[in-house]
Amino acid sequence: MTEAPTPPAEAEDVFGVEFETVSRYVDILATRGLEWGLIGPREVERLWEHHILNSVALVDLIANGSSVADVGIGAGLPGIPLAILRPDLRVDLIEPLLRRSNFLTQAVDDLGISSRVTVRRVRAEDLRASYDVVVCRALAPLPRLVQWCASLRSRDGIILALKGRSAADEVAAAATLLARQHLRASVLTVRAHPSSEPTTVVRLGSDRAS
Protein backbone atom coordinates (compact mmCIF):
# COMPACT_ATOMS: atom_id res chain seq x y z
CA MET A 1 0.00 0.00 0.00
CA THR A 2 1.38 3.41 -1.00
CA GLU A 3 1.58 6.07 1.70
CA ALA A 4 0.30 9.53 0.76
CA PRO A 5 3.22 11.98 0.75
CA THR A 6 3.68 14.50 3.55
CA PRO A 7 2.59 18.01 2.53
CA PRO A 8 5.19 20.80 2.66
CA ALA A 9 4.48 23.58 5.19
CA GLU A 10 3.53 26.08 2.46
CA ALA A 11 0.67 23.86 1.18
CA GLU A 12 -1.38 24.65 4.28
CA ASP A 13 -0.67 28.40 3.83
CA VAL A 14 -1.69 28.28 0.16
CA PHE A 15 -4.91 26.25 0.58
CA GLY A 16 -6.05 27.57 3.97
CA VAL A 17 -9.59 26.29 4.71
CA GLU A 18 -9.45 24.10 1.57
CA PHE A 19 -6.37 22.21 2.78
CA GLU A 20 -8.38 19.19 3.96
CA THR A 21 -10.10 18.87 0.54
CA VAL A 22 -6.89 19.13 -1.45
CA SER A 23 -5.28 16.56 0.89
CA ARG A 24 -8.13 14.16 0.02
CA TYR A 25 -7.40 14.74 -3.68
CA VAL A 26 -3.71 13.92 -3.09
CA ASP A 27 -4.84 10.68 -1.36
CA ILE A 28 -7.05 9.83 -4.37
CA LEU A 29 -4.10 10.39 -6.76
CA ALA A 30 -1.74 8.32 -4.58
CA THR A 31 -4.21 5.38 -4.36
CA ARG A 32 -6.78 5.13 -7.20
CA GLY A 33 -4.66 7.30 -9.53
CA LEU A 34 -1.75 4.93 -9.09
CA GLU A 35 -3.91 1.77 -9.38
CA TRP A 36 -5.53 3.05 -12.58
CA GLY A 37 -2.12 3.95 -14.05
CA LEU A 38 -2.81 7.70 -14.21
CA ILE A 39 0.09 8.52 -11.91
CA GLY A 40 3.47 6.78 -12.11
CA PRO A 41 4.90 5.28 -8.88
CA ARG A 42 7.76 7.78 -8.90
CA GLU A 43 5.30 10.70 -9.09
CA VAL A 44 3.69 9.91 -5.72
CA GLU A 45 6.38 11.51 -3.59
CA ARG A 46 6.41 14.57 -5.88
CA LEU A 47 2.63 15.11 -5.81
CA TRP A 48 2.58 18.17 -3.55
CA GLU A 49 5.47 20.21 -4.93
CA HIS A 50 5.57 19.12 -8.54
CA HIS A 51 1.86 18.72 -9.24
CA ILE A 52 -0.42 20.43 -6.68
CA LEU A 53 1.60 23.60 -5.94
CA ASN A 54 2.73 23.83 -9.57
CA SER A 55 -0.93 23.69 -10.68
CA VAL A 56 -2.08 26.59 -8.50
CA ALA A 57 0.90 28.85 -9.27
CA LEU A 58 -1.24 30.61 -11.90
CA VAL A 59 -4.20 31.22 -9.60
CA ASP A 60 -3.72 35.00 -9.30
CA LEU A 61 -3.94 35.37 -13.10
CA ILE A 62 -7.62 34.28 -13.03
CA ALA A 63 -10.26 36.94 -12.32
CA ASN A 64 -12.94 36.39 -9.71
CA GLY A 65 -16.00 34.43 -10.93
CA SER A 66 -14.42 33.31 -14.22
CA SER A 67 -15.60 30.38 -16.29
CA VAL A 68 -12.57 28.12 -16.81
CA ALA A 69 -11.84 25.21 -19.16
CA ASP A 70 -8.89 22.96 -18.38
CA VAL A 71 -7.93 21.27 -21.65
CA GLY A 72 -6.19 17.86 -21.53
CA ILE A 73 -6.50 17.47 -17.81
CA GLY A 74 -5.33 13.87 -17.40
CA ALA A 75 -5.66 12.97 -13.71
CA GLY A 76 -7.01 16.43 -12.82
CA LEU A 77 -4.11 18.88 -13.10
CA PRO A 78 -4.25 21.82 -12.87
CA GLY A 79 -8.08 22.10 -12.88
CA ILE A 80 -8.97 20.17 -9.72
CA PRO A 81 -6.52 21.96 -7.35
CA LEU A 82 -7.58 25.29 -8.92
CA ALA A 83 -11.29 24.52 -8.41
CA ILE A 84 -10.62 23.48 -4.80
CA LEU A 85 -8.65 26.64 -4.05
CA ARG A 86 -11.10 28.96 -5.85
CA PRO A 87 -14.76 28.12 -5.12
CA ASP A 88 -15.74 31.26 -7.12
CA LEU A 89 -14.75 29.55 -10.41
CA ARG A 90 -16.90 27.33 -12.65
CA VAL A 91 -14.52 24.77 -14.14
CA ASP A 92 -14.97 22.36 -17.06
CA LEU A 93 -12.44 19.52 -17.20
CA ILE A 94 -11.87 18.61 -20.88
CA GLU A 95 -10.46 15.13 -21.41
CA PRO A 96 -11.22 12.78 -24.34
CA LEU A 97 -10.01 9.48 -22.88
CA LEU A 98 -12.66 7.30 -21.22
CA ARG A 99 -10.50 5.93 -18.41
CA ARG A 100 -9.29 9.40 -17.44
CA SER A 101 -12.75 10.98 -17.63
CA ASN A 102 -14.17 8.18 -15.45
CA PHE A 103 -11.41 8.80 -12.90
CA LEU A 104 -12.14 12.55 -12.97
CA THR A 105 -15.91 12.10 -12.54
CA GLN A 106 -15.36 9.87 -9.52
CA ALA A 107 -12.78 12.26 -8.00
CA VAL A 108 -15.06 15.31 -8.47
CA ASP A 109 -17.93 13.42 -6.78
CA ASP A 110 -15.73 12.20 -3.92
CA LEU A 111 -14.44 15.73 -3.30
CA GLY A 112 -17.95 17.22 -3.23
CA ILE A 113 -17.21 19.84 -5.94
CA SER A 114 -19.58 18.58 -8.66
CA SER A 115 -21.92 21.61 -8.37
CA ARG A 116 -19.25 23.81 -9.98
CA VAL A 117 -16.92 21.36 -11.73
CA THR A 118 -18.01 19.40 -14.85
CA VAL A 119 -16.12 16.65 -16.63
CA ARG A 120 -16.55 16.82 -20.43
CA ARG A 121 -15.33 13.80 -22.36
CA VAL A 122 -14.46 15.44 -25.65
CA ARG A 123 -11.47 16.53 -27.72
CA ALA A 124 -10.88 20.27 -27.37
CA GLU A 125 -11.20 20.82 -31.12
CA ASP A 126 -14.67 19.22 -31.14
CA LEU A 127 -16.02 21.28 -28.24
CA ARG A 128 -18.33 24.21 -29.04
CA ALA A 129 -18.19 26.42 -25.93
CA SER A 130 -16.46 29.58 -24.77
CA TYR A 131 -14.73 30.44 -21.53
CA ASP A 132 -13.19 33.44 -19.80
CA VAL A 133 -10.03 31.44 -19.17
CA VAL A 134 -8.61 28.33 -20.88
CA VAL A 135 -5.85 26.65 -18.86
CA CYS A 136 -3.61 23.73 -19.78
CA ARG A 137 -0.50 22.01 -18.51
CA ALA A 138 1.79 19.65 -20.44
CA LEU A 139 -0.75 19.63 -23.29
CA ALA A 140 1.15 20.14 -26.56
CA PRO A 141 3.65 22.39 -28.33
CA LEU A 142 2.36 25.96 -28.66
CA PRO A 143 1.10 25.78 -32.30
CA ARG A 144 -1.08 22.72 -31.60
CA LEU A 145 -2.17 24.12 -28.24
CA VAL A 146 -3.33 27.32 -29.98
CA GLN A 147 -5.13 25.31 -32.66
CA TRP A 148 -7.04 23.36 -29.97
CA CYS A 149 -7.67 26.14 -27.45
CA ALA A 150 -8.09 29.42 -29.37
CA SER A 151 -11.73 28.84 -30.34
CA LEU A 152 -12.63 28.06 -26.69
CA ARG A 153 -11.59 31.55 -25.59
CA SER A 154 -14.40 34.10 -25.24
CA ARG A 155 -13.94 37.46 -27.02
CA ASP A 156 -11.94 38.94 -24.13
CA GLY A 157 -10.82 35.59 -22.78
CA ILE A 158 -7.28 34.40 -22.14
CA ILE A 159 -5.31 31.18 -22.45
CA LEU A 160 -2.90 30.31 -19.61
CA ALA A 161 -0.48 27.53 -20.53
CA LEU A 162 1.81 26.12 -17.84
CA LYS A 163 5.05 25.52 -19.73
CA GLY A 164 8.67 24.54 -19.17
CA ARG A 165 11.77 26.69 -19.45
CA SER A 166 11.60 26.73 -23.27
CA ALA A 167 8.42 28.87 -23.17
CA ALA A 168 10.05 32.04 -24.54
CA ASP A 169 11.59 30.10 -27.45
CA GLU A 170 8.23 28.49 -28.21
CA VAL A 171 6.54 31.90 -28.25
CA ALA A 172 9.22 33.33 -30.56
CA ALA A 173 8.91 30.34 -32.93
CA ALA A 174 5.11 30.73 -33.06
CA ALA A 175 5.13 34.51 -33.72
CA THR A 176 3.53 34.27 -37.19
CA LEU A 177 0.77 31.93 -36.04
CA LEU A 178 0.02 34.11 -32.99
CA ALA A 179 -0.20 37.25 -35.15
CA ARG A 180 -2.57 35.45 -37.57
CA GLN A 181 -4.79 34.49 -34.63
CA HIS A 182 -4.62 38.07 -33.23
CA LEU A 183 -3.07 36.77 -30.02
CA ARG A 184 -0.52 38.61 -27.89
CA ALA A 185 1.74 36.42 -25.74
CA SER A 186 3.44 37.21 -22.44
CA VAL A 187 5.80 34.83 -20.67
CA LEU A 188 5.33 35.09 -16.90
CA THR A 189 7.12 33.56 -13.93
CA VAL A 190 4.77 32.68 -11.10
CA ARG A 191 4.87 30.66 -7.87
CA ALA A 192 2.20 29.28 -5.54
CA HIS A 193 4.02 30.55 -2.44
CA PRO A 194 7.13 32.73 -1.94
CA SER A 195 9.12 29.61 -1.02
CA SER A 196 7.78 27.44 -3.90
CA GLU A 197 9.65 26.63 -7.12
CA PRO A 198 8.96 29.18 -9.89
CA THR A 199 6.81 28.10 -12.85
CA THR A 200 6.53 29.56 -16.34
CA VAL A 201 3.14 30.49 -17.77
CA VAL A 202 2.42 31.64 -21.31
CA ARG A 203 -0.51 34.06 -21.22
CA LEU A 204 -2.29 34.54 -24.54
CA GLY A 205 -4.90 37.27 -24.94
CA SER A 206 -6.33 39.33 -27.77
CA ASP A 207 -3.94 41.78 -29.46
CA ARG A 208 -6.92 44.09 -30.08
CA ALA A 209 -8.12 46.51 -27.42
CA SER A 210 -11.65 45.54 -26.30
Ligand SMILES: C[S@@+](CC[C@H](N)C(=O)[O-])C[C@H]1O[C@@H](n2cnc3c(N)ncnc32)[C@H](O)[C@@H]1O
Ligand atom coordinates in the same frame (compact mmCIF):
# COMPACT_ATOMS: atom_id res chain seq x y z
C1 LIG B 1 0.56 14.87 -20.89
S1 LIG B 1 -1.12 14.80 -20.40
C2 LIG B 1 -1.17 16.15 -19.26
C3 LIG B 1 -2.20 15.93 -18.20
C4 LIG B 1 -2.31 17.03 -17.14
N1 LIG B 1 -2.66 18.31 -17.72
C5 LIG B 1 -1.07 17.13 -16.30
O1 LIG B 1 -0.42 18.17 -16.31
O2 LIG B 1 -0.74 16.16 -15.60
C6 LIG B 1 -2.01 15.42 -21.80
C7 LIG B 1 -3.50 15.13 -21.75
O3 LIG B 1 -4.12 15.76 -22.88
C8 LIG B 1 -5.15 14.91 -23.36
N2 LIG B 1 -5.41 15.26 -24.77
C9 LIG B 1 -4.73 14.84 -25.86
N3 LIG B 1 -5.28 15.36 -26.98
C10 LIG B 1 -6.32 16.14 -26.58
C11 LIG B 1 -7.28 16.94 -27.28
N4 LIG B 1 -7.27 17.02 -28.61
N5 LIG B 1 -8.20 17.61 -26.55
C12 LIG B 1 -8.21 17.53 -25.19
N6 LIG B 1 -7.33 16.78 -24.49
C13 LIG B 1 -6.39 16.09 -25.17
C14 LIG B 1 -4.57 13.51 -23.16
O4 LIG B 1 -5.59 12.52 -23.15
C15 LIG B 1 -3.86 13.66 -21.81
O5 LIG B 1 -4.70 13.32 -20.74
